[in-house]
Amino acid sequence: MSTRVTRRELAVALAVPAALLGQAVVPQNPDEELKAARDQVRQNGETLAKFAIPVTSEPAVHFKA
Amino acid sequence: MAASVPEDVFFSSITELNQRLKNREFKTHDLAKAFSERLQRLGPGYNALALSLEKQALKFAKDVDDDLKVERYRGPLQGIPFGAKDLLSYAGQPTAWGAKPYATQVFDYTATAITKLAKPGAVLIGKLAMVELAGGGGYRMAGASISGPGLNPWDKTRWSGGSSSGSGIAVAAGLVTFALGSETSGSILTPSAFCGVTGLRPTYGLVSRRGAMALSWSMDKIGPMCRSAEDCGIVLQAIAGSDGEDPGSAGKGFYFAPQYTRGIKEIRVGLATVDVDEWADPSARPAFNQALDVIRSLGVQVTAAKLPDFPYGVLTNTIITAEGASAFQKLIESGEVDQLADPKQIAGLKAGLEIPAKDYIKAMRIRSMLQQAFHELLADVDVLITPTRPGPAPLISQPVGTALYDRPQPKDRGLTQLIPAGNLAGLPALSLPCGFADGLPVAISLVGRPFSENTLLSLGREFQKATDWHRRHPPT
Numbered sequence: 001m002s003t004r005v006t007r008r009e010l011a012v013a014l015a016v017p018a019a020l021l022g023q024a025v026v027p028q029n030p031d032e033e034l035k036a037a038r039d040q041v042r043q044n045g046e047t048l049a050k051f052a053i054p055v056t057s058e059p060a061v062h063f064k065a
Numbered sequence: 066m067a068a069s070v071p072e073d074v075f076f077s078s079i080t081e082l083n084q085r086l087k088n089r090e091f092k093t094h095d096l097a098k099a100f101s102e103r104l105q106r107l108g109p110g111y112n113a114l115a116l117s118l119e120k121q122a123l124k125f126a127k128d129v130d131d132d133l134k135v136e137r138y139r140g141p142l143q144g145i146p147f148g149a150k151d152l153l154s155y156a157g158q159p160t161a162w163g164a165k166p167y168a169t170q171v172f173d174y175t176a177t178a179i180t181k182l183a184k185p186g187a188v189l190i191g192k193l194a195m196v197e198l199a200g201g202g203g204y205r206m207a208g209a210s211i212s213g214p215g216l217n218p219w220d221k222t223r224w225s226g227g228s229s230s231g232s233g234i235a236v237a238a239g240l241v242t243f244a245l246g247s248e249t250s251g252s253i254l255t256p257s258a259f260c261g262v263t264g265l266r267p268t269y270g271l272v273s274r275r276g277a278m279a280l281s282w283s284m285d286k287i288g289p290m291c292r293s294a295e296d297c298g299i300v301l302q303a304i305a306g307s308d309g310e311d312p313g314s315a316g317k318g319f320y321f322a323p324q325y326t327r328g329i330k331e332i333r334v335g336l337a338t339v340d341v342d343e344w345a346d347p348s349a350r351p352a353f354n355q356a357l358d359v360i361r362s363l364g365v366q367v368t369a370a371k372l373p374d375f376p377y378g379v380l381t382n383t384i385i386t387a388e389g390a391s392a393f394q395k396l397i398e399s400g401e402v403d404q405l406a407d408p409k410q411i412a413g414l415k416a417g418l419e420i421p422a423k424d425y426i427k428a429m430r431i432r433s434m435l436q437q438a439f440h441e442l443l444a445d446v447d448v449l450i451t452p453t454r455p456g457p458a459p460l461i462s463q464p465v466g467t468a469l470y471d472r473p474q475p476k477d478r479g480l481t482q483l484i485p486a487g488n489l490a491g492l493p494a495l496s497l498p499c500g501f502a503d504g505l506p507v508a509i510s511l512v513g514r515p516f517s518e519n520t521l522l523s524l525g526r527e528f529q530k531a532t533d534w535h536r537r538h539p540p541t
Contacts, residue, residue, distance in 0.1 A: 041417075051431055
């Protein structure tokens with residue numbers, strides 16, 4: 001079996017991001033894990049910031065006195 | 066024969082077993098002994114057992130036998146052996162929450178859900194394994210547990226699903242008649258689907274969480290994992306109810322009365338064909354299509370449905386991680402968090418402490434809008450139906466949460482985000498085994514408006530009258 005990758009195969013592979021394929025990018029050590037987790041927090045914050053909500057919207061937290 | 070009971074008891078339903086106990090075919094003590102022995106003999110082979118409670122179970126079983134002897138009947142749960150996820154406390158015994166840092170933790174009180182099952186005479190025979198801290202920091206490997214990866218009884222190279230891994234395994238393998246699990250976002254439905262058992266996620270606030278590990282106060286739910294929808298209804302009736310000691314308690318009870326719900330033909334069911342036609346694993350599509358045909362044949366009114374457009378994954382991730390990091394702040398700041406098994410979970414909890422307040426509050430504000438959107442959606446349909454998971458259980462070695470197959474995702478999300486969406490909105494859900502793909506169970510989920518458990522159970526019961534998938538069990 002040939003292990004050579006053709007240019008066409010390489011182009012296809014590069015054109016489909018790992019996230020689209022649902023493949024996890026696995027960090028190699030705890031520092032990288034923490035960086036990835038912090039990046040996730042930051043990306044979540046960016047997504048939330050872009051989501052428009054009315055000023056009257058109250059959080060789904062209920063406090064009972 | 067094991068401990069004077071016939072072998073078929075291990076896969077019998079609650080009502081079947083209770084009738085046989087009342088007929089005095091065998092004693093509760095013998096039943097508890099047989100199940101306890103089986104749980105201890107087979108449970109470790111699946112990494113399903115956290116703690117045997119045989120001694121306590123046999124003592125309690127004798128009391129139940131005394132009641133049965135004088136015909137003091139306490140309902141269908143009397144004498145039925147069950148297990149509880151090790152997230153629930155049992156006074157005087159270790160409650161490890163699946164995590165090494167809590168391996169020796171002991172509470173002086175028993176979780177309310179367990180106490181409520183003792184009243185009608187159900188017999189707790191053991192605590193069941195779980196993903197560490199219910200996976201709150203996000204985990205990558207099935208082995209994210211002090212007990213090791215949950216091994217699927219249908220194929221030990223496959224994952225059981227989590228975080229109620231031991232509960233799913235134990236019911237599927239006939240180690241208990243039913244189990245208690247918990248769900249913050251998918252932890253009852255996923256192992257129920259992968260292991261081929263029927264799982265019910267109750268409406269948020271219907272079942273007390275007193276004595277349960279807190280991961281996400283605004284999303285945690287306790288629910289039953291059983292052999293049928295009927296059994297789920299019986300267990301839910303026992304564990305539901307108002308509890309002043311659970312701040313999230315809805316102050317409502319539950320009476321299992323599927324006979325008094327609307328007729329099946331009046332139920333409006335919403336589904337999205339893209340869920341099966343494009344999202345599902347091709348190997349599972351025939352089973353899902355067959356299941357939807359069965360649902361249609363029951364005479365329900367079927368209509369197309371679409372989820373409101375919200376960033377479900379981001380919302381669940383932000384809310385669960387922020388609340389979980391706060392709940393486990395001491396663990397994280399002490400450095401003991403590094404004793405957890407899964408590096409991603411460790412990092413996720415640490416980063417969770419750094420989530421800005423504005424993000425958490427924004428997520429909770431969007432969540433209010435989401436709840437309103439679901440209120441409107443569920444005014445037009447009574448039940449939403451979708452595959453619980455798009456395919457069968459993944460290999461143990463496969464990172465959790467990755468796709469089952471390599472292909473681009475469809476543009477139309479259909480109802481595929483119903484697990485995070487339903488949890489964010491606090492909606493009840495029922496997962497029903499609906500066939501097999503590559504020899505492994507797959508399931509569909511029914512989701513309804515808050516406190517509509519009887520409607521879901523009624524439809525689930527009719528589905529299970531027309532099929533026998535819930536009666537299948539793996540060779541053990």
